[in-house]
Amino acid sequence: MFNNLNRDPEILFHMGCREVMDNVFIGANSIIMPNVRVGSNTIIAAGSIVTKDIPSGSVVAGVPARVIGEFEDVYNNRVQESTKQKNLLETK
Numbered sequence: 001m002f003n004n005l006n007r008d009p010e011i012l013f014h015m016g017c018r019e020v021m022d023n024v025f026i027g028a029n030s031i032i033m034p035n036v037r038v039g040s041n042t043i044i045a046a047g048s049i050v051t052k053d054i055p056s057g058s059v060v061a062g063v064p065a066r067v068i069g070e071f072e073d074v075y076n077n078r079v080q081e082s083t084k085q086k087n088l089l090e091t092k
Helices: 071-091
Strands: 018-020 024-026 036-038 042-044 058-061 066-070
Touching: 042 071, 058 071, 066 071
Parallel strands: 018 036, 024 042, 042 058
Antiparallel strands: 058 066
């Protein structure tokens, strides 16, 4: 867009760092913008656009992405679900 203005200097591209810490799930078609840090134990929902730093232990979604929950809550729900399924299998 800027290069079509025929002005000097020519703008080549915009660079920036993306820092993704440990144990991060990034959903399909998500975009993490430049100069953003994603904390540990984080879930980014599919199709989200991350424009700001995400604190550790967060679940984010949306355009722009915002915190919608906590990682520990999702983890605890999965543990309960798994325990229920295991108990159902053992009773058969």
